[in-house]
Amino acid sequence: MVISAFSNTEVNISFPNGTSISKTLNWMDVYQEASRLNDLTGTMIQSSKPVSVVSGVSCMYIPEVPSAGNCDMIDEQMIPRSAFQKHFIIPPILSNKFMVRIFSSQSNNKVCVKDSSFENCTTMGSNQWLESTPNTFLLVVTSQKKASVIQYKESQAYMTTIPAIRQCMNPYTFVRQGVYGHHNNYISVTILSSASQSLLLDGISPSAQLADTAQVVPPFNNYTVLTFRITT
Structure with a gap:
């Protein structure tokens, strides 16, 4: 569109x-x-x-071959190539499986996907994309040349653009949807580990709402991903 x-x-x-x-x-x-x-x-x-x-x-199934349940509508606003970057931290989604698609903007681009137990590198061409295998653990993506990364959650699927580390910001404003009142709402915050104690949500510490903590693997192990359940 x-x-x-x-x-x-x-x-x-x-x-x-x-x-x-x-x-x-x-x-x-x-x-x-x-x-x-x-x-x-x-x-x-x-x-x-x-x-x-x-x-x-x-109407999407992730993975493509459904095991059970209904399909889901997924959509996301795309970022322009001018906003592509090189280093990404992909947060875990609690215990849910997800995959990522990586889009390369230039040829001869070495892209590596890494978690705590493996690292897989490949050379991509201009306008080429690759897809990771389903995973439940935090991932780090490094790209020699600029790329973009989109995360896809399995079951009750959605897709979301992952901002690069250089695109991280201090203040964020977001809206919690209230259409489905029986669903839990979560946010994942990628933050420097040294600054995690200073994090505020609506002006107060969200520590009581902490649902998960994930340490980022090298070379970005000075970062932590915190997942909070949003109740208000």
Whole structure:
């Protein structure tokens, strides 16, 4: 889905199968492309003026072969290539399995995925992507050249863009959804271990809401990932 913020915006969409289309969008126009048979991962979108791009699936099983239950709708706003970075910490989702997809912006790019017991490195090409095996442990992704990382949770699936370490910020404002009142709400905070005691949530220490602590593996073992249950 491409959302235009300006009039007379020229948009070119190049698909992984080698085909492409061009559209002219005006202010607040939305163009949606869908495929029932083909994965559109790797689609390149270029525009003459700033646009927003949202990717997703209306009915998704993670993993692709369902074991039980219903499919889930997943979607996420994509970041532009100019925001790609090199170093990422992927938080665990309590005991739930997840996988990541890594997108390389340049050719001859060595990308390594690491947890406490293994490290797997591969050389990626420009606009190439790879997918990790399902995992429950914290991961570290390092990339010689700029890349982006998206995390996908299994069962009651969702997808989320992982910010790079260089994109970490001090203050955050977020909204807790209240549509499904019987669900628990959690946040994962990646923080320098030396600063973890100074963390505040709505002005007070959230230590009583701590659900999980994960130590990051080298070379970023000066970081910790804290998971909190949000109750208010």
